[in-house]
Amino acid sequence: MLLDEAPTQGRKFEKVCAILDRNGRQPSRLIPILQAVQEEYRYLPEEVLTFVATSLNVPPARVFGVATFYAHFALKPKGKYVVRLCDGTACHVKQSIPILEALRNKLGLSEQKPTTPDMLFTVETVACLGACGLAPVMVINEEVHGQMTPEAAVRLVEEIAKKETDGATARASDGGANHV
Amino acid sequence: MFKDGGTVNGNGKKGVRRIIICAGTGCVANGAYKVYDAFVEQIRAAGLPLVVEMRKENQKKDGVAVTKSGCQGFCQMGPLVTVMPENILYTKVRPEDVKEIVSATLQMGMVVDRLLYVDPATARRCTGPAEIPFYQRQQRFVLRDCGFIDPESLEEYIEHGGYKAARRAYLEMTPAQIVEEVTRSGLRGRGGGGFPTGRKWEAARQQPGGKKYVICNADEGDPGAFMNRSVMEGNPHSVIEGLMIAARAIGADEAVVYVRTEYPLAVKRLRRAVEDAEKAGLLGDNLFGSGLGLRCQIMEGAGAFVCGEETAMIASIEGHRGMPRPKPPFPAQSGLWGRPTIINNVETLAHVVRIINEGGASFRRLGTQGSPGTKTFALTGHVANTGLIEVPFGTTLREVVLNIGGGVTGKDGTIDPEGFKAVQIGGPSGGCLTKDHLDLPLDFDSLKSVGAMVGSGGLVVMNRNTCMVSVARFFMDFTQRESCGKCVLCREGTRQMLSLMDDIMEGRGTPQTLELLAKLGGAVQKGSLCGLGKTAPNPVLSTLRYFRDEYEAHVNHKCCPTGQCKALAKPWINPEKCKGCGLCARKCAVNAITGEKRKPYHIDQEKCIKCGACAEACKFAAVEGI
Numbered sequence: 158m159l160l161d162e163a164p165t166q167g168r169k170f171e172k173v174c175a176i177l178d179r180n181g182r183q184p185s186r187l188i189p190i191l192q193a194v195q196e197e198y199r200y201l202p203e204e205v206l207t208f209v210a211t212s213l214n215v216p217p218a219r220v221f222g223v224a225t226f227y228a229h230f231a232l233k234p235k236g237k238y239v240v241r242l243c244d245g246t247a248c249h250v251k252q253s254i255p256i257l258e259a260l261r262n263k264l265g266l267s268e269q270k271p272t273t274p275d276m277l278f279t280v281e282t283v284a285c286l287g288a289c290g291l292a293p294v295m296v297i298n299e300e301v302h303g304q305m306t307p308e309a310a311v312r313l314v315e316e317i318a319k320k321e322t323d324g325a326t327a328r329a330s331d332g333g334a335n336h337v
Numbered sequence: 338m339f340k341d342g343g344t345v346n347g348n349g350k351k352g353v354r355r356i357i358i359c360a361g362t363g364c365v366a367n368g369a370y371k372v373y374d375a376f377v378e379q380i381r382a383a384g385l386p387l388v389v390e391m392r393k394e395n396q397k398k399d400g401v402a403v404t405k406s407g408c409q410g411f412c413q414m415g416p417l418v419t420v421m422p423e424n425i426l427y428t429k430v431r432p433e434d435v436k437e438i439v440s441a442t443l444q445m446g447m448v449v450d451r452l453l454y455v456d457p458a459t460a461r462r463c464t465g466p467a468e469i470p471f472y473q474r475q476q477r478f479v480l481r482d483c484g485f486i487d488p489e490s491l492e493e494y495i496e497h498g499g500y501k502a503a504r505r506a507y508l509e510m511t512p513a514q515i516v517e518e519v520t521r522s523g524l525r526g527r528g529g530g531g532f533p534t535g536r537k538w539e540a541a542r543q544q545p546g547g548k549k550y551v552i553c554n555a556d557e558g559d560p561g562a563f564m565n566r567s568v569m570e571g572n573p574h575s576v577i578e579g580l581m582i583a584a585r586a587i588g589a590d591e592a593v594v595y596v597r598t599e600y601p602l603a604v605k606r607l608r609r610a611v612e613d614a615e616k617a618g619l620l621g622d623n624l625f626g627s628g629l630g631l632r633c634q635i636m637e638g639a640g641a642f643v644c645g646e647e648t649a650m651i652a653s654i655e656g657h658r659g660m661p662r663p664k665p666p667f668p669a670q671s672g673l674w675g676r677p678t679i680i681n682n683v684e685t686l687a688h689v690v691r692i693i694n695e696g697g698a699s700f701r702r703l704g705t706q707g708s709p710g711t712k713t714f715a716l717t718g719h720v721a722n723t724g725l726i727e728v729p730f731g732t733t734l735r736e737v738v739l740n741i742g743g744g745v746t747g748k749d750g751t752i753d754p755e756g757f758k759a760v761q762i763g764g765p766s767g768g769c770l771t772k773d774h775l776d777l778p779l780d781f782d783s784l785k786s787v788g789a790m791v792g793s794g795g796l797v798v799m800n801r802n803t804c805m806v807s808v809a810r811f812f813m814d815f816t817q818r819e820s821c822g823k824c825v826l827c828r829e830g831t832r833q834m835l836s837l838m839d840d841i842m843e844g845r846g847t848p849q850t851l852e853l854l855a856k857l858g859g860a861v862q863k864g865s866l867c868g869l870g871k872t873a874p875n876p877v878l879s880t881l882r883y884f885r886d887e888y889e890a891h892v893n894h895k896c897c898p899t900g901q902c903k904a905l906a907k908p909w910i911n912p913e914k915c916k917g918c919g920l921c922a923r924k925c926a927v928n929a930i931t932g933e934k935r936k937p938y939h940i941d942q943e944k945c946i947k948c949g950a951c952a953e954a955c956k957f958a959a960v961e962g963i
Contacts (some may be wrong), residue, residue: 185654185655185656188656189636189637201409215710222658223656226641226658226659226821227640227641228637229598229638229639229640245560246718246761246795246797246811246812247717248716248762248795249560249808249811250718250719250799250808251718253504276889282813284560284640284642284819285561285562285563286362286599287410287557287563287566287597287600289563289717289723290363290365290415290563290724291366291413292715292717292718292723294366299601301362303367321398
């Protein structure tokens with residue numbers, strides 16, 4: 158991930174240029190371009206948005222307008238694990254909110270503060286994921302977990318956190334030689 | 338379910354047997370891929386010949402084919418495994434169960450009883466879909482091949498008659514004939530509005546030549562609906578074939594599928610289907626030697642509900658914020674890049690394929706006069722069998738919820754015969770149906786007459802423990818967040834309606850609040866440009882109409898009849914259950930609980946903030962009313 162590599166400006170824009178070229182530098186391809194940029198950085202850094210606007214020869218306001226209009230785009234970095242809780246109708250009537258509250262309590266998060274300071278977890282809600290047969294549904298990165306309960310959700314997050322600390326200790330005892 | 342593929346064979350006879358593993362989103366989440374791997378491994382371990390692809394030449398061979406299918410609809414019971422040709426359906430299969438299925442069913446021809454579905458109504462074990470009421474009572478057309486064919490195999494789609502209709506449309510029919518056939522079928526758009534598809538196509542066909550576009554609306558944003566997802570995941574080629582027919586009918590040479598980014602599996606399968614079709618020459622130039630071409634691109638949405646509206650979707654494809662514009666001009670006159678464009682829903686396009694294959698008259702045989710054909714519904718919420726169903730228009734709500742759905746489930750998840758309270762149909766644009774509507778036929782016009790709508794087909798069943806005010810607030814919150822902000826009454830009106838709902842739920846409501854809510858709702862409907870704003874007040878207005886007593890309890894008595902609205906809760910300690918341990922008092926953040934050790938404690942209502950910490954802490958369930 159580029160985020161972990163502390164990129165230099167030049168390298169950063171190199172990837173953006175490749176994305177722009179792949180889309181023929183067409184302003185009409187703005188949404189696919191931003192999607193690709195977000196896939197690369199896990200969010201849309203402000204300087205990249207300005208760069209995209211200049212490259213496409215459109216006002217930055219248009220790029221920011223699009224980036225802020227769509228729920229899928231994030232202007233702030235997200236955690237390594239994005240926990241998305243479905244709040245579609247079926248999940249809602251099957252009590253998805255207590256799960257959300259349990260997760261936020263556990264990680265000390267709120268609607269205004271969705272990401273943990275260590276950048277490990279982001280907790281957010283998402284419009285219907287279309288897996289209503291399994292309501293309530295939670296997705297961690299790409300993995301779907303159905304028929305959730307507050308206890309099971311907290312357990313999953315605890316397991317990930319444990320795996321991460323174990324991994325970090327193992328890396329530290331290696332003398333940091335195996336950094337990705 | 339079993340069709341003409343493969344020869345019927347008993348155990349040990351020649352011919353291929355087939356294991357179909359449902360690989361829809363639901364079953365995959367429950368571990369369907371692991372079950373698939375386990376089958377491959379166990380079949381190899383048992384020394385049975387394994388056939389990986391279902392090709393024609395393989396069907397005469399001896400062996401077992403293991404294939405994946407799209408959503409079979411019975412999501413709650415997943416992962417689902419079907420053994421052909423016996424048509425045995427195993428439910429909730431774990432990788433550990435696979436060894437037994439291989440040895441018992443494949444090698445000895447026996448059924449593994451413990452993995453069969455048990456009908457909760459009769460406690461009978463059902464061997465296959467033919468015996469399960471959930472499937473028995475449906476009529477699956479759009480979904481017929483979903484759950485049977487491998488969605489990632491173009492060959493298999495073609496073997497099941499795929500691309501025959503497109504071929505006919507390009508070689509044997511004129512655009513006018515295609516439109517005529519679709520008009521004759523009476524097909525109405527399945528995306529929610531119910532506009533006659535034939536009329537839409539005719540308007541675009543009559544536009545003078547030049548560039549035209551067809552768009553498939555796969556931005557299924559209604560919370561609680563997943564019909565389109567299942568079709569795209571289960572039979573993606575049917576969507577592309579439908580697009581080809583639509584393109585031929587209006588003379589378009591470019592197609593766009595605008596699909597929700599929240600459906601990664603559907604995106605993947607559609608992309609694969611387009612690539613395969615291009616490689617096979619089914620998309621590209623000179624289709625079927627007709628001299629006409631069609632290019633198709635897949636565009637992923639970026640999470641805006643309003644983009645399901647035609648003109649907003651066009652703006653989004655053009656790289657702008659998804660904001661609707663006034664109509665006319667209609668997209669059929671001036672759409673994408675100012676050119677004539679038609680936009681059809683996934684399910685509509687899948688129906689078109691059948692109409693061209695079997696004729697418009699045959700399509701009319703099912704459904705009602707005003708709403709011909711079948712409709713898929715996503716059945717979810719407090720119902721025993723959640724999943725995807727397809728029934729003819731005109732089927733009653735009773736049949737769908739109580740017979741196909743298997744009844745309403747109560748608080749503990751078991752069937753509650755008296756539990757039915759309401760059904761929310763049509764998502765945030767729709768309305769509620771009550772007990773009085775159980776015998777109402779589900780079709781475009783009957784639903785409209787009672788203030789609801791078919792919408793895209795989400796049916797959320799709610800039991801008697803559900804607070805209808807809270808449900809209406811949920812939808813209001815959704816539309817308020819999704820309003821694009823263009824029309825003042827939609828942007829500000831929905832926000833004010835939401836805060837009125839909060840007043841009601843938090844004990845600040847008065848009878849005037851209800852009047853204001855109804856009045857404002859009417860204004861939002863009138864003052865909004867697109868369908869989002871025009872329908873946003875529906876959930877509130879329809880619950881106000883059918884569940885007024887519940888609203889009145891909230892405003893007049895400051896009480897929520899179901900106990901769901903926390904702010905109105907009045908927690909109290911049942912002296913008969915309280916052991917006087919004092920744990921609740923220690924947990925209370927505002928010191929609202931007092932008492933003496935070993936005597937019942939007491940909650941001061943003035944101080945209580947209704948956080949529920951006491952109820953959570955109590956080991957004897959003595960805190961009640963929250």
